[in-house]
Amino acid sequence: MASESVYVEHCKGINGLDKIILRENRGFSAEVYLYGGQVTSWKNERREQLLFLSSKAIFQPPKPIRGGIPICFPQFGNMDSLEQHGFARNRLWSVDPDPPPCSSHASARAFVDLILTHSEEELKIWPHRFEYRLRVALSPAGDLMLTSRIRNTNTDGKSFTFTFAYHTYFSVSDISEVRVEGLETLDYLDNLQNRERxxxxxDALTFESEVDKIYLSTPTKIAILDHERKRTFELRKDGLPDAVVWNPWDKKAKAMADFGDEEYKHMLCVEAACVEKPITLKPGEEWKGRQEISAVPSSYCSGHIDPRRVNFTG
Structure with missing residues (x-):
């Protein structure tokens, strides 16, 4: 059990909520709250925070936690009778007592397996039985890896359909100094214009006003370049064809109680997602979707590689 205490620590977080701290030897760390199954912190070896968490985030159920990586399931957006972005992000998850083997994270020692299943409360608003298994892992190199497995456990023979996103809030020095590479020339749905296509x-995405777009048929790799910090986030994904890009800008920032008025300048959401073509599972079927993010010096990425030509490394 000695190694367990080095890499994985179960403890209490804000307002007494249960959380798990993942640590790697070189100083990388991540924090995951059982509330929402949500990553709220990811730090590099210099203890620099790589994810944005609002200073006004409310760690009080049933309010979702503003920042980190909320899980959007069984819907992304606000279309059905369900609450916006579904219920997974404001339910209490459990540590999975019987996790499936996860070959993609074979080298990771710092990881936690969580599980969320239907409850009587959920069945009233979304009448389907499911098992959602989530592994959050920190690689020895400090990469943050999330793997979701969602299984239809209905006993009535019914299929169900869902949309999904890892609603990742990246911490950036100044939104006006950020560019996103890998989404050039692609089609997108604009949520600010009734999802018109x-x-x-x-050439690359830059930001000078509110943005809320769903990019379609995106590459397996997207790069987020922070010029001021000379840092590039690399987002690699599998099973998630879409990518959402969001920043609320000044007016919407001021309208959100759990978001600082000026905090939009220091965050950008780039999210691996499946939105345009929902996933349908028959009873017994399972869907798997992965996201890995790493932070590297910008010189490694900008101008040296084409994000569209980099294969997902499994």
Missing amino acids: FTEQG
């Missing part, structure tokens, strides 16, 4: 025209 457009084609991205720019």
Whole structure:
């Protein structure tokens, strides 16, 4: 059990909520709250925070936690009778007592397996039985890896359909100094214009106003370059064809009680997602979706590689 205490620590977080701290030898760390199955912190070997968490985040159920990586399931957006972005992000998850083997994280020693299943409360609003298994892992190199497995456990023979996103809030020095590479020339749905479809025209994405777009048929790798910090986030994904890009900008920031008025300048959401074509599972079927993020010096990425030509490393 000695190694367990080095890499994985179960403890209490804000307002007494249960959380798990993952640590790697070189100083990388991540924190996961059982409330929401939500990553709220990811730090590099210099203890720098890589994810954005609002200073006004409310760690009080049933309010979702503003920042980190909320899980959007069984829907992304606000379309059905369900609450916006579904219920997974404001339910209490459990540590999975019987996790499946996870070959993609074979080298990771710092990881936790969580599980969320239907409850009587959920069945009233979404009448389907399911098992959602989530593994959050920190690689020896400090990469943050999330693997979701969602299984239809209905006993009535019914299929169910869902949409999904890892609603990742990246911490950036200044939104006006950030660019996103890998989404050029792609079609997107603009949530600010009733999900009308457009084609991205720019060389790379830069930001000077509110943005809320769902990019379609995206590559397995997207790069988020923070020029001021000379840091690039690499987002790699599998099973998630879409990518959501969101920043509320000044007016919407001021309208959110759990978000600081000026905090939009220091965050950008780039999310591995499946939104345009929902996933349908028959009873017994399982879907798997993965996201890995790493932080590297910008010189490694900018101008040296084409994000569209980099294969997902499994």
